[in-house]
Amino acid sequence: MIIAPRGTHDILPSESYRWHLIEDKIKEICLEFGYKEIRTPMFESTELFERGVGDTTDVVQKEMYTFLDKGGRSVTLRPEGTSPIVRSFVESSLYAQPQPTKLYYLYPCFRYEKPQAGRLREFHQFGVEVMGADTAAVDAEVISLAMQVFSRLNVTGIELNINSIGCPKCRAAYNEKLKAFFKPHLGELCETCRQRYEKNPLRILDCKVKSCKAIYNHAPVLLDNICEDCAAHFEQLKRYLEVMEIPYQIDATIVRGLDYYTKTVFEIISKNKGSEGTICGGGRYNGLIAEIGGPEMTGVGFAMGLERLLLVLESLDLIPENLERPDIFIANVGDQADLFVQKLVYGLRNAGISAERDYLSRSVKAQMKYANKTGAQFSAVIGDDDIAAKSASVKNMQTGETDNVPFDHLAEFIKTNTMTR
Numbered sequence: 001m002i003i004a005p006r007g008t009h010d011i012l013p014s015e016s017y018r019w020h021l022i023e024d025k026i027k028e029i030c031l032e033f034g035y036k037e038i039r040t041p042m043f044e045s046t047e048l049f050e051r052g053v054g055d056t057t058d059v060v061q062k063e064m065y066t067f068l069d070k071g072g073r074s075v076t077l078r079p080e081g082t083s084p085i086v087r088s089f090v091e092s093s094l095y096a097q098p099q100p101t102k103l104y105y106l107y108p109c110f111r112y113e114k115p116q117a118g119r120l121r122e123f124h125q126f127g128v129e130v131m132g133a134d135t136a137a138v139d140a141e142v143i144s145l146a147m148q149v150f151s152r153l154n155v156t157g158i159e160l161n162i163n164s165i166g167c168p169k170c171r172a173a174y175n176e177k178l179k180a181f182f183k184p185h186l187g188e189l190c191e192t193c194r195q196r197y198e199k200n201p202l203r204i205l206d207c208k209v210k211s212c213k214a215i216y217n218h219a220p221v222l223l224d225n226i227c228e229d230c231a232a233h234f235e236q237l238k239r240y241l242e243v244m245e246i247p248y249q250i251d252a253t254i255v256r257g258l259d260y261y262t263k264t265v266f267e268i269i270s271k272n273k274g275s276e277g278t279i280c281g282g283g284r285y286n287g288l289i290a291e292i293g294g295p296e297m298t299g300v301g302f303a304m305g306l307e308r309l310l311l312v313l314e315s316l317d318l319i320p321e322n323l324e325r326p327d328i329f330i331a332n333v334g335d336q337a338d339l340f341v342q343k344l345v346y347g348l349r350n351a352g353i354s355a356e357r358d359y360l361s362r363s364v365k366a367q368m369k370y371a372n373k374t375g376a377q378f379s380a381v382i383g384d385d386d387i388a389a390k391s392a393s394v395k396n397m398q399t400g401e402t403d404n405v406p407f408d409h410l411a412e413f414i415k416t417n418t419m420t421r
């Protein structure tokens with residue numbers, strides 16, 4: 001038997017309604033906030049992520065699905081959504097349109113990680129990116145949108161943590177401080193961090209190796225070393241969050257795992273038993289657009305892991321029953337009815353009704369047993385007499401009540417009586 005690759009999972013028909021549930025909610029919220037959907041290719045030139053995400057990050061150094069295509073080009077399955085969207089923003093000249101550009105996306109990403117609960121090799125992100133606006137109001141809007149997703153899904157037990165990691169100007173001075181701090185500990189750092197020490201010492205603060213953690217826990221704090229401009233931006237962000245009554249905490253240890261961030265960074269954490277961890281992460285990336293060959297424009301966004309969001313919903317018992325089921329199942333008795341039901345079901349579907357019939361030439365009893373299993377809200381059994389009478393007895397499968405409904409009025413009857421409409 002061939003099985004699915006490690007760290008991937010099938011979304012089976014019995015689960016897909018959960019995805020529709022969260023995706024529909026997300027699309028509704030994005031529309032209200034004025035974000036338009038963008039879809040980019042599943043793979044990109046490897047160089048995009050090396051430049052965008054940064055060649056000293058875990059994502060680029062350890063986690064990318066990179067291969068040579070048959071033309072000998074190095075391509076990578078996208079490990080995240082921001083760099084591809086910035087690439088598209090530049091390539092399609094979206095920067096020439098009125099700003100800001102407010103985009104959202106819902107799509108799979110790929111990282112070669114050690115699979116565990118909530119950590120997959122193929123996972124799905126919902127994310128937003130706003131380009132062309134530098135004010136803290138946009139950072140606050142983006143955060144408020146992420147928080148809306150949780151509140152609209154009735155999720156409790158989550159925490160918003162914010163931080164500022166400054167701009168290249170304040171970070172240059174901080175990097176020197178960090179290097180001075182790590183210098184006496186160089187021999188105790190892991191091999192990867194020893195390289196990071198030279199190229200990008202801030203990256204060490206995101207290392208997951210225990211011995212590195214034990215050292216950097218005492219490192220100078222970036223938030224205490226940001227410039228006036230970055231500090232003012234951070235203060236303004238806090239004010240915006242406060243006027244929207246969005247509770248937050250400052251967590252000066254957040255550095256994020258990707259290199260493009262400047263100023264605001266944030267993470268949303270679940271504290272719920274069984275689904276603890278980071279569900280959403282994001283921040284501002286003021287240098288990324290220029291880095292990828294575009295104009296000097298700024299950006300801010302976040303991404304949320306949908307598998308992790310579903311884990312949170314499950315842990316809080318917030319997933320409703322599956323309401324994706326037929327409105328009506330129409331059974332048939334005899335050859336004439338078989339043809340008639342084919343036409344009837346087609347007509348009902350044309351009228352926007354979810355109608356189902358038997359395709360296995362089952363007995364009436366077996367057809368009704370199957371109708372029950374589909375969860376259909378109504379059923380009808382059609383024979384020659386019903387065809388002659390131009391009406392059928394329609395049964396409410398839950399209450400057992402029946403109504404005699406003319407075929408001409410069947411669509412209308414179902415529309416007015418089904419629970420999901």
Ligand code: HAM
Nearest residue numbers: 080082118119120123279280281282283301302303305
């Ligand atoms: P990230 O923090 O790397 O940020 O990922 C965002 C979210 O994706 C995480 O909080 C987590 O929920 C989910 N995630 C990441 N890796 C996995 C995995 N292996 N399995 C399951 N879920 C995962 C970014 O990707 C940035 N592009 C976010 C961003 C957008 N920043 C600005 N704009």
